[in-house]
Amino acid sequence: MGRDLSALFDPVSVAVVGASDDPAKYGHAIAAQAIRANGRRPVHLVNRRGGTVLGRTAAPSLTAIGEDIDLAVVSVPAAGFDDAIDEALGCGARAIVAITAGFAETGEAGRMRQQAVAERVRAAGAVMIGPNCLGLADNTTDLFLASDTFTPGGVALLSQSGNLALELQLRFRPHDLGFSRFVSLGNQADVTLVDLLADCSRHEGTRAIAVYAEDFADGRAFAEAAAGAGKPVVLLTAGRGDASARSAQSHTGALTTSADVVTAACRDAGVQLVATPRELTVVLAALDGGRRAAGRRVAVLTDGGGHGVVAADAAEAAGLTVPELRPPTRQRLREALWEQSAVANPVDLAGMGEQDPGSYARTVSALLAAEEVDAVLMTGYFGGYAAADGGPGGGGGALADGEQAAASLIAAHHRATAKPLVVQSMYPRSPTCRTLTAAGIPVFEATEDAARALAATATPATPGAGGVTPLPRPAAPLRETGYLRTRRALEAAGLPFPxxxxxxxxxxxxxxxxxxxxxxxxxxxxxxxxxxxxxxxxxxxxxxxxxxxxxxxxxxxxxxxxxxxxMADLSDGIELIVGVNRDPRFGPVAMVGLGGVLAEALHDVAFTLAPVSADRAGRLLRGLRTAALLDGVRGRPPVDVTAATAAVETITAFAAAHPEIAEIEVNPLLVRPHGVLALDSRAVLA
Known part of the structure; x- marks a missing residue:
C-alpha cells in the first residue's frame, strides 16, 4: 500500500513558518503562493516578530495560532530549524515541508543532525519532505507551497532540481501539458522518491510521472515501484556516463558502467529513460493521451520526398521499422491519390497536398486502418499551406480553409482508432497544427522528436524488458570464493562443469x-x-x-x-560470458554476452537486474549483435539455447541469493548443440 502521504498533498490546514514580507527571502515566495488557495483550507503565516505579512496578521509562533496545524512549511535559518520542527510536531502536524538547508549536503555533522530530526518526525507519526527542498504543489487540491505557479495538467514532477521544473513549464505549453503535482525532493531524509512514486501511482489526477534524480538511494526499490506504477514513468538522470566508482576485479565489473545499470533497471521496469528536458517533454507529450502502439511498424506520410526519407531514417534510428505497405493498402492509397504519388512507404503525396489538403486526411485514414501499420508519422509542410495562402496567421482563403478542414478530419480519424499518430511540421504553431494538438495529436518541430515520440508509444522491443524479479531469500553465506570453492557451489546449484x-x-x-x-x-x-x-x-x-x-x-x-x-571439445560450441555485479544502488546486475578471452574487446553484452528468468535470458541472448551464431553459421550446428538460458537463470539466482558476493562470473560458458559446460568461474566477496 505504501506510506500515507495525504497530509502532504491535501492537508486540513497549513502554516508557513518563516513567512516574510522581504522578497529576498524564500519564506516570502512560499507565503505568497500558499495564500492563493486560502478558500480551500486555513492558511496561517508565522513570523517570530508577529505583525503582518502580505497584509495578513502573522502569528509569532505556531503555538500562538491556538489550534492544531496539519501541515507546516519550515523556512527558517538552520539554527532555529530543530525548534521549529519540534514545535510543529507539538502542534499536531502530520506533515512537514522542510525548506531549510544546511544538513546532509554539508557533511557528516549535518547528516547526523538531519537523521535525528527525521527520527523525531517518524516517531511522532508524521512525514517530512526535505530538508533542503524547494517545496511542493498539488493543483488537484489547490495546495501551492512552492515559489512558482504550475499550469494544471496530468504530469506529476518529482525533481531534485527546481530550475528544471521552470524549464519544463515552458516546454510543456506548446503541447498543452501541465502538472498535477510538483515535489522538490531535497535530501529525502524521511519521504523518499520511492514513497512519492508509489503515492503518485495511486493519485487519480496524475496520468504520468516525470522524475529528475541525480542519484538513487535505493535504485532497486525505485525500479520495483516504477514497474508497478500502472502509468508511464519517465526518468531524466545525471551522471550516467561515469564508470562504477569501485575498482572492478572481473570482466563483468570492467564492462559494467553506471549508464549500463540505470539503462537496464529502466528497461526492466518499463521506465522511459531520457537524456534532456526536451526529450522528457517529447516522451510525455506522446504518452499523455494514453495511446500505445501494438508494435514498432511505422508508416511515414509526407508531401515532399526529402522530408519522408529523413523521417524514415529518424524512425529507424529510434528503433522503429518502416516496412513496405501491403498491396491492399497500396491499392487503397492509389485510389485516393494522384498518379505520381508514392505509396510504398514512405507515402509521398508528391505535391497533391498543396492542391488538395484533404488528401492528407484520406491518406491518414487509410494508413491508420492498415493491418501492417502500428503507428503513423506525418511529416513536412502540413500547417504551412494556410500560412502560404493568407500570411503567417493563416488569413483565410480556399487553401487555408481546406487545410483546416483536413485537420478536423485527421482529428476525427485519430479518434476512431487506438493507433498513435504523431506529426512533424515546419509550422507547429499554426492554427491547423493547434487543431491537431487540441485533439490529442502530438505535433513537433523536429523530425527526431516526432520519431522519439512514436518510439515511446511502441511496445518494448528491447530484449531485457519484463519487470523486476524480486530478490530471493539470502542463502547461507560463502566464507571463501577460491576457484574450486566457487565452482563447487555453482555445481551444487545445478550448473554443470567438466x-x-x-x-x-x-x-x-x-x-x-x-x-x-x-x-x-x-x-x-x-x-x-x-x-x-x-x-x-x-x-x-x-x-x-x-x-x-x-x-x-x-x-x-x-x-x-x-x-x-x-578438456571440453570447443569445436562445435559458442563461448558466452555470464556475470553478476552487485551495484550499491540497484543490487545485483546481470551481464550476458559473447565470452571467452575476447569478452572485453568484443563488448557484445546485455544487462538486466538479477535474478534473470530463463525467458528473459533468451531475450537477452537474441538481442546480442552476434545472436546469429546461436543458430549456426558457415556449417556450424545450432547450439542449445534452452540449456544456455537455464544456465543463466541458475548463475544469476545463485548470485542474487548471496549478497556477500560483490562480483561473480562464469567465462566461458560453453554452449554446445546439446547442453552447456561452465569452463571457468570466479567470485569476489564484498
Whole structure:
C-alpha cells in the first residue's frame, strides 16, 4: 500500500513558518503562493516578530495560532530549524515541508543532525519532505507551497532540481501539458522518491510521472515501484556516463558502467529513460493521451520526398521499422491519390497536398486502418499551406480553409482508432497544427522528436524488458570464493562443469591421469585472471604433456596448487560470458554476452537486474549483435539455447541469493548443440 502521504498533498490546514514580507527571502515566495488557495483550507503565516505579512496578521509562533496545524512549511535559518520542527510536531502536524538547508549536503555533522530530526518526525507519526527542498504543489487540491505557479495538467514532477521544473513549464505549453503535482525532493531524509512514486501511482489526477534524480538511494526499490506504477514513468538522470566508482576485479565489473545499470533497471521496469528536458517533454507529450502502439511498424506520410526519407531514417534510428505497405493498402492509397504519388512507404503525396489538403486526411485514414501499420508519422509542410495562402496567421482563403478542414478530419480519424499518430511540421504553431494538438495529436518541430515520440508509444522491443524479479531469500553465506570453492557451489546449484581435481605436486598429478583421461586443461589457482598471468594450458593430450606443462608453469609461477580438468571439445560450441555485479544502488546486475578471452574487446553484452528468468535470458541472448551464431553459421550446428538460458537463470539466482558476493562470473560458458559446460568461474566477496 505504501506510506500515507495525504497530509502532504491535501492537508486540513497549513502554516508557513518563516513567512516574510522581504522578497529576498524564500519564506516570502512560499507565503505568497500558499495564500492563493486560502478558500480551500486555513492558511496561517508565522513570523517570530508577529505583525503582518502580505497584509495578513502573522502569528509569532505556531503555538500562538491556538489550534492544531496539519501541515507546516519550515523556512527558517538552520539554527532555529530543530525548534521549529519540534514545535510543529507539538502542534499536531502530520506533515512537514522542510525548506531549510544546511544538513546532509554539508557533511557528516549535518547528516547526523538531519537523521535525528527525521527520527523525531517518524516517531511522532508524521512525514517530512526535505530538508533542503524547494517545496511542493498539488493543483488537484489547490495546495501551492512552492515559489512558482504550475499550469494544471496530468504530469506529476518529482525533481531534485527546481530550475528544471521552470524549464519544463515552458516546454510543456506548446503541447498543452501541465502538472498535477510538483515535489522538490531535497535530501529525502524521511519521504523518499520511492514513497512519492508509489503515492503518485495511486493519485487519480496524475496520468504520468516525470522524475529528475541525480542519484538513487535505493535504485532497486525505485525500479520495483516504477514497474508497478500502472502509468508511464519517465526518468531524466545525471551522471550516467561515469564508470562504477569501485575498482572492478572481473570482466563483468570492467564492462559494467553506471549508464549500463540505470539503462537496464529502466528497461526492466518499463521506465522511459531520457537524456534532456526536451526529450522528457517529447516522451510525455506522446504518452499523455494514453495511446500505445501494438508494435514498432511505422508508416511515414509526407508531401515532399526529402522530408519522408529523413523521417524514415529518424524512425529507424529510434528503433522503429518502416516496412513496405501491403498491396491492399497500396491499392487503397492509389485510389485516393494522384498518379505520381508514392505509396510504398514512405507515402509521398508528391505535391497533391498543396492542391488538395484533404488528401492528407484520406491518406491518414487509410494508413491508420492498415493491418501492417502500428503507428503513423506525418511529416513536412502540413500547417504551412494556410500560412502560404493568407500570411503567417493563416488569413483565410480556399487553401487555408481546406487545410483546416483536413485537420478536423485527421482529428476525427485519430479518434476512431487506438493507433498513435504523431506529426512533424515546419509550422507547429499554426492554427491547423493547434487543431491537431487540441485533439490529442502530438505535433513537433523536429523530425527526431516526432520519431522519439512514436518510439515511446511502441511496445518494448528491447530484449531485457519484463519487470523486476524480486530478490530471493539470502542463502547461507560463502566464507571463501577460491576457484574450486566457487565452482563447487555453482555445481551444487545445478550448473554443470567438466571433471576437475586440485593438485599440489606431481604425485597428485599422476593420480588424476588415472582417474580420467585427456585431453586435459591445467590452471593455476589463487590467481583471478589466470589467462593474463600465463596460468592456463589447454589441449594437453595425455599424461606426458600434462606433466611437462605442470613443470613449466610451476617453475614460472610457483603457485601452491593447480586445477587439472577434463578438456571440453570447443569445436562445435559458442563461448558466452555470464556475470553478476552487485551495484550499491540497484543490487545485483546481470551481464550476458559473447565470452571467452575476447569478452572485453568484443563488448557484445546485455544487462538486466538479477535474478534473470530463463525467458528473459533468451531475450537477452537474441538481442546480442552476434545472436546469429546461436543458430549456426558457415556449417556450424545450432547450439542449445534452452540449456544456455537455464544456465543463466541458475548463475544469476545463485548470485542474487548471496549478497556477500560483490562480483561473480562464469567465462566461458560453453554452449554446445546439446547442453552447456561452465569452463571457468570466479567470485569476489564484498
Amino acid at each position: 571433471a576437475a581435481r586440485e593438485v599440489h605436486g606431481e604425485a597428485e598429478l599422476a593420480a588424476v591421469t588415472r582417474e580420467f583421461t585427456g585431453p586435459y586443461a591445467l590452471k593455476t589457482l589463487h590467481s583471478l585472471h589466470k589467462s593474463d598471468a600465463g596460468g592456463v594450458a589447454l589441449g594437453l593430450a595425455g599424461p606426458d604433456e600434462l606433466l611437462a606443462a605442470f613443470r613449466e608453469m610451476h617453475t614460472r609461477l610457483g603457485a601452491p596448487s593447480y586445477s587439472v580438468e577434463a
